[in-house]
Amino acid sequence: MKRPLTRPPATLSPSGGEGRGEGALAPLLAFGAHPDDIEFGCGGMIASEACAGRKIYFVICSHGEAGTHGKPKQRIAEAKRAAALLGATIEFLKLDGDAHLEIRAAHAIKLAKIIRRIRPGGVLAPSLVENQHPDHARLGKLVRDAARLARYGGLKELRSLTPHKIEQLFFYAVTAEAEPRDITPVLIDVSGPEIIATWTAAMKAHASQMSTRNYVELQLTRARLLGARAGVDFAIALFPNEPLVFASLAQAGRGARRF
């Protein structure tokens, strides 16, 4: 049985975000190092959250200009199309450029500024596993630092914006190799056929990236495998940066293993 599409998000807190009404869904803010990272890493979960009525923002920190396929203009257009399919607002941020990203306080402050402007409940970043495109793990570290800086009241570069505390920081893995082995994932059920269709379309929007490998089938297979482990058709793994706090055990979902 497929679950209905309109349901409250199961794992991302609907609370949070100062100034929002009680029960309003605080936005979800996802950072990507390259134009396709978010779609391939966790696009099914994005489709699911958007479907539940959540505002979604993408911040892409390069134009993918170091890639073998696709010129920046095409990659920007593909990313915009994919974001539109997923119901996300997208913006591009210039840092050091594709394959040149460095860990710098100034970058973390730039990202913190975006967090203060958008005031998300949940933030998503690429995982910190080193053995992947170097920009992925570096951006993950920068976002983790930014989430902290966004709440510090005394930073002069951020003074024009009210400090903001996010509720959760999750890492996504762009490929299976980037899944952290030392963090138990939270599995998000994305089995709804409309969600899978939307996610697939968003991945296919990155047409320039399809010439070397069938990345769409790779990600769908990954989600099928995770789903099979969890007793659903498709699931996406997110890796929390710290333990999650629930008001009661009843809110904690269920275990992936059916004992």
Ligand SMILES: [Zn+2]
């Ligand atoms: Zn990437």
